Structures are given as structure tokens and as C-alpha cells.
Amino acid sequence: MKYKQIKGREIKGVLDVFVAHNDEDGEKGSEILIHGNPEGLKSLAKLLLEIAELDQEKVADDDLPIGAREHYCLRPGIELSKSSDHVIVGRLDAKGTRAFYDRYVSS
Numbered sequence: 001m002k003y004k005q006i007k008g009r010e011i012k013g014v015l016d017v018f019v020a021h022n023d024e025d026g027e028k029g030s031e032i033l034i035h036g037n038p039e040g041l042k043s044l045a046k047l048l049l050e051i052a053e054l055d056q057e058k059v060a061d062d063d064l065p066i067g068a069r070e071h072y073c074l075r076p077g078i079e080l081s082k083s084s085d086h087v088i089v090g091r092l093d094a095k096g097t098r099a100f101y102d103r104y105v106s107s
Helices: 038-053
Strands: 015-024 027-036 071-074 087-090
Touching: 015 038, 027 038, 038 071, 038 087
Parallel strands: none
Antiparallel strands: 015 027, 071 087
């Protein structure tokens, strides 16, 4: 898969992504809601597959340095609906080290 140096406007169709904060029965929590029309959902699926299938090790260090992770920013009013929250989708494993970031806790 060829590395995509220019990023932006990856989502076609309609996609709305936001965090819903819940306070039911005294339990606080939140959930991420992803809604879209068929074209928007398929477009998100295609983007996720591109990220998953990218061989980060073959990307030039100028484009993706050692220790970096491939990611895409999905912006309200551009890739997402104006009512969406800003979203970043990306790889968990870092180029060159395959290390996960410190915040990650395995299940």
C-alpha cells in the first residue's frame, strides 16, 4: 500500500461522531457514538483498513519518523459533521519499536 502523504477530506458521505456523557442512576460514564449514512460508514471503514494495512516500517522516516504512529485527524465541518467532536484514528503500535503508548492498558 502506498503511503498517503497529503491527508484531509478522507470521509465521503455523512458521518457524525460525538461523546455522550451519561449520568444514569448515579453512575457517571460516557460513550462514543458513531453514526453515518451508508457512504459515510463505508468511507470510515475504508480509512480504518488503510491505517491497519499500512506497513509503517516501509514509510520514509521523513514522512513517519521512528517512534511515530500513523494517524488521521477527522475534523468537524470538514471530514465530519459540524455537530461532531474532533476525532483522531490511528495505530497503537509505533514505527520501528512496535511499542504502544504509556496510556494503554491491556484488557
